[in-house]
Amino acid sequence: GAGVSQSPSNKVTEKGKDVELRCDPISGHTALYWYRQRLGQGLEFLIYFQGNSAPDKSGLPSDRFSAERTGESVSTLTIQRTQQEDSAVYLCASSAIGAGGRDTQYFGPGTRLTVL
Amino acid sequence: AQKVTQAQTEISVVEKEDVTLDCVYETRDTTYYLFWYKQPPSGELVFLIRRNSFDEQNEISGRYSWNFQKSTSSFNFTITASQVVDSAVYFCALSELKAAGNKLTFGGGTRVLVKP
Numbered sequence: 001g002a003g004v005s006q007s008p009s010n011k012v013t014e015k016g017k018d019v020e021l022r023c024d025p026i027s028g029h030t031a032l033y034w035y036r037q038r039l040g041q042g043l044e045f046l047i048y049f050q051g052n053s054a055p056d057k058s059g060l061p062s063d064r065f066s067a068e069r070t071g072e073s074v075s076t077l078t079i080q081r082t083q084q085e086d087s088a089v090y091l092c093a094s095s096a097i098g099a100g101g102r103d104t105q106y107f108g109p110g111t112r113l114t115v116l
Numbered sequence: 117a118q119k120v121t122q123a124q125t126e127i128s129v130v131e132k133e134d135v136t137l138d139c140v141y142e143t144r145d146t147t148y149y150l151f152w153y154k155q156p157p158s159g160e161l162v163f164l165i166r167r168n169s170f171d172e173q174n175e176i177s178g179r180y181s182w183n184f185q186k187s188t189s190s191f192n193f194t195i196t197a198s199q200v201v202d203s204a205v206y207f208c209a210l211s212e213l214k215a216a217g218n219k220l221t222f223g224g225g226t227r228v229l230v231k232p
Contacts, residue, residue: 033219042120042207042222043161056219089159095218103218104151107161 002026004108006092012114013082021077021111025094032075033093033105034067043091049075082115089113118143120210122223129198130231137193137226139208145169149211150184150191151220156204164206167191198230 005024013019025032031050035043045059049069060066064082069075079086089112093105119142129135141150152164165175167184175182179196195202205225211218 035220042224043209043220045219045221048219059219091161093161104163104166105218105220106163107153109158109160112159 004092004094004106006090006108006111008111009109010112010114012116014116015084016081018078018080019082019113021079021090021092021113023075023077023092023094023108025072025075025092026106028072029094029096029106030072031095031097031103031105032069033095034075034077035091035093036061037089037091037110039088046077046090079113082113084115087113087115118145118148118210118212118221120208120221120223122208122226124226125224126227126229128229128231131200132197135195135198135202135228135230137195137206137208137228139191139193139223141189141191141208141210143189143210143212145212147212149218151209151211152182152191152193153207153209154204155207155225161207164193195228198228200230200232203228203230 007022033048034046037043047067048056064080067077089110091107091110093107095103095105097103121140127135148169150167153161155161172184181194183192205227207225208223209220211220
C-alpha cells in the first residue's frame with residue numbers, strides 16, 4: 001500500500017512569507033506527527049494528532065507555527081512570517097494507533113524548506 | 117526528560133567490515149520503546165526495529181543485529197559484513213509509555229560511510 005506522502009518535496013521562499021506543507025498519512029492510521037530536521041541534526045518533535053483529541057503542540061517552536069488535521073486524513077503545517085532559522089526538512093509520520101508509546105511511526109520523504 | 121545520545125557522528129569502513137553503532141538513552145519511565153531508523157541519501161526514514169523495555173533478548177535480522185542492555189541503558193546496532201548500500205545516517209529513538217501519544221526522541225544520528 002501507499003506510504004506517507006508529503007508535498008511539496010522542496011520549497012524555497014523569501015523571509016517573511018507564509019508557507020504551507022502538506023502530509024497525507026497512510027490510510028487507516030489514526031495518529032500523525034510532524035518533526036523538523038535541521039541540517040546534520042536529529043529530528044525534533046513538533047506536533048502530534050490522534051483522532052479527534054486535542055493535538056499535542058508541545059514541540060512547536062513559536063506561535064508562527066501551526067498545524068491542522070481534519071479527522072484522520074490530510075494535515076497541513078503552516079509557518080507564518082518565515083525566518084531563515086526555519087530552513088530545515090519537515091518530516092511527517094503516521095502510526096496505526098498512536099497511544100501507549102509502542103506504535104511504530106512510518107515517515108514520509110519530507111519537505112525541504114529553504115528560507116532566503 | 118528523555119534523552120538519546122549517539123556519540124559517534126560518523127563512521128567510515130571498508131566494505132565487508134563490521135560496524136557497531138552506539139546508542140545510550142535516559143528515561144525515568146520503566147516502560148519504554150526503542151527504535152532504530154535508517155536515513156539513506158534519499159532522505160526518507162526507514163524503520164528498522166522496535167524493542168520494548170521488558171524484552172532484552174538480542175535480535176538478529178540478516179546482517180543486522182541489536183544488543184539491548186538495560187543495565188547500561190544502551191541499545192547498540194551492528195551491521196555485519198557491511199555493503200555500500202548500508203551507507204546512510206542511522207538514528208536511534210526512544211518513546212515512553214504515555215496515554216497521550218508517543219512522540220519520539222531522536223539521537224543526533226551516526227553517519228555510516230561504507231567504501232568499496
